[in-house]
Amino acid sequence: MNFPRSKNPKTVVAIPAKDEADLIGACLCALAHQSELADDIVLLVNNATDRTAEIARSFGSTGGRLHVKEVTLSPAQANAGTARRLAMEYAADIAGSQGAILTTDADGRVPEDWVARNLGWLRSGYDAVCGMAAIDPADEALIPAHLIDDDLNETKYKALLDEIDHWIDPRIWDSWPRHTHRSGASIAVRSAVYAAVGGVPHVSQSEDREFIAKLEGRDCKIRHDNGIIVTVSGRRLGRAPGGMAETIARRIIQQDKWADDRLEAPQAALRRAQLRRAARDVWTLPSDCRSLASALRLPVSQIQAFMLSPWFGAAWAEIEAASPVLRRKPIAMASLPHAIREAAPILHLLRHSDRPIISNLEITHDDMTVLAE
Template identity: 40%
Template sequence: MSCVPPPAAPIPDAIIAIPVRNEEERIAACLQAIDAQVGLEPGRLGLILFLNNCTDRTQQIVAATVPTLSIPVRVLTESFAGAHAGWARRRAMDAAADWLGDTGGGGIILSTDADSRVPPQWVARNWAAIRAGADAVAGRVELDEAEAALLPPFLPARGRLEDRYDALITEAEARIDPDPHDPWPCHRTAIGATLAVTRAAYHTVGGMPEIPLGEDGAFIARLIEHGLRVRHATDVCVTISARLAGRAPGGVADTIRARCEEPDALCDARMESFVHAVRRYVWRRRFRQQHGSGRLARDDAWARRLGIGTAEAGRIAALPLGQAVAEAERASPRLAYRPIGPRQLPREIRIARTGVAMIRLSSALAKTLRRYKAALPERHIIDAERGRS
């Protein structure tokens, strides 16, 4: 009688990487949400937990919860006096990349936070965007409703105004300077609580930036500068904590607390006046066109208009498109961001609504004209045939 060995376990091709520090109150809910993913083949999802500098009961809760999960989990533990958010997220994502490398080198790395809860379709929706052609996916976030209800009433009200204005300027950007890989509807959130990237793209940009603050936004910017396709998917959304005491300096918790203490604090940098925003988007579109035709290197009139010197203009013109756009915006004093404050939001929203309506109309007319021109040869042939009959 021969013994047939059991079939080998499927190899994960999607690994979730989570940096964890003192999350005894939320880590169990985070892990349970990950274990509840649907729309995936069994065994194709893995999880990396990077426990760093934990001094509460997080490690014990993880040890008790991991055996109850249906997915393979690797737990790494480290204490480091110089720990910060970028370092911890990079360590977790590097470990995920290494695990995928053991399986042949493909697959995707996903990132979320230990105080977040992902929806059941989170991994499947990120995979869908990757399969549709994206190299990376940036999702949206929403505050936990129960925790948000405890915040001062003016803060959620301000958040709603910012969300409304952000959607308007994002639509204006997507219609004026469209990205075929990131079409409207889209958003512009870049947060470590919901990122996905192919292993190949992750290595192309040198991994997650190991910086103390803003590593997630810097990572997305680095992908775009390298010409990689980033999809800001509206159907990918994660619930995050609305707490005021966070684990990472400069994170969401610090932002919420700062706005509680200073209600008139400026909005995010990209929330400039609608007129300035539209000028930026029109400039980007022209810049891309001139870069593609080689005109940037032949004529530096664009640089003089932006206040960029001749030598710097030559260096920028020689860069790949994504890097050229980013470097031009950094170098030009006229393209510096001038964020607005919350008191300006209602007025800018009214202006933006009118402006976006006009942009939509212009886009519709342009699309109709393109269709008409494309159909002209066929109509001429039909008319000619009718004239001969």
């Protein structure tokens, strides 16, 4: 997105918090020991029943100016999505049109180069940056082994599919290696971009994922940086529904039937990436889209209408929603080891092929069979 950029943007950190008296001190301490300090920190304390706000106010130096906002949200609004949105709105007001907004979680401890590394990407022309979240080793040691194994399988499979995607539909601004996290534990965005997409969506949960999806819909340059890792708690009693704590608590009792909803069978992921690449080529250099329409099982006129969008990301979102070929089928948690075994040889072929496998619509049924063998 083309907006004026400042080499020294006013940097504001937004942190939503609810009943975080035990952990807010460590969160603020990490921000106070940054190699490059934020200018301001907004702590939005919502519906608290403990001393979170009091502890924060008495904390002392956090490096930047600390703004503690206490709010009481109605039952309908008392959720993670609303809290994150309000915190980032306050931060946006302070940052100004050429500033930078960073957000993390109140139970998170950011690394000492967190502000500097995020700003490095924004200063170099990126619109947003996604970091990774890692559970505190002390908490992880208390999590049952089967749950750790499930997470490792999901993580490994996500990485396999993401690298397959990279080889078929590379985005030069987010090259491999990268990651697939879209966690509120670590997101940075330029203020102008935040405003242009309308801020954080009005959703009760998964606001981090939805926000990044909005940025993708406007063709924002997003970097998924493996070098940004924020430590978060592995507690089982969370502060909001739909979060990590709820997932951990649920999976301790019984393994989820389905894996992460972004995961699908290797051949389906392969086909999705190939069709996105073909659609991107048609959108970038308008041309005959009959082959693409046929592959997507959509009318040519519908594809032509989608391609009128000024942003490829928006066009692709419309295509994904409309095409029966791209309808996601969930993958069972228990089948992840098998899916990993299927995906590995596909990735090996893509890494070592002498020709650009699957450029445009070159892939055939025979290609799919060979790749999957």
